[in-house]
Amino acid sequence: MSQDMEVINKACPCGSGKPFTYCCEPIVQGQKSAPTAEALMRSRYTAFALGAIDYLIDTTAPENRRDDDAELLADQVKYTNWTGLKILSKDQGGRSDESGMVEFEADFETEDQSGTLYEKSNFRRDQGSWLYVDGEVEVRT
Ligand SMILES: [Zn+2]
Numbered sequence: 001m002s003q004d005m006e007v008i009n010k011a012c013p014c015g016s017g018k019p020f021t022y023c024c025e026p027i028v029q030g031q032k033s034a035p036t037a038e039a040l041m042r043s044r045y046t047a048f049a050l051g052a053i054d055y056l057i058d059t060t061a062p063e064n065r066r067d068d069d070a071e072l073l074a075d076q077v078k079y080t081n082w083t084g085l086k087i088l089s090k091d092q093g094g095r096s097d098e099s100g101m102v103e104f105e106a107d108f109e110t111e112d113q114s115g116t117l118y119e120k121s122n123f124r125r126d127q128g129s130w131l132y133v134d135g136e137v138e139v140r141t
Helices: 003-009 037-050 053-058 069-079
Strands: 081-092 099-109 114-126 129-140
Touching: 037 053, 037 081, 037 099, 037 114, 037 129, 053 069
Parallel strands: none
Antiparallel strands: 081 099, 099 114, 114 129
16 A cells, blocks of 8 residues: 555544545645534544644634633643544534534543543634634543
8 A cells, every 4th residue: 555545544533434634634724614513623623633733723713812822732732642532412503504512522641641521612604614612611530
């Protein structure tokens, strides 16, 4: 198998079961926008897993961005290893909706603990692109 084929066949970190190249990669790289709130949520999980900090900032609603986001995210990405994503439920967030909610669990490991981040995330569509607005977060270790 050539190296290119291996890249194409690599499973997407978001756990969709699809190859990375056909799932989150074009979204995280800005070649295509996420068609649904769930797709944006998955691509943000993948961006966390890969350390794509700019993408995480770009897909956060402007009013909820903070000056130190880049620094905080850089630390988080460095010390946290994301090991699995499970979508629990969603409400709206479809191709013809303007807002949506996705409830999910994401497993993680740090140097000294492992745990699960549980979140109900709110998204909205802004000029055709989905943005992460905010969420109710609970971390279980
Ligand atoms: Zn994906």
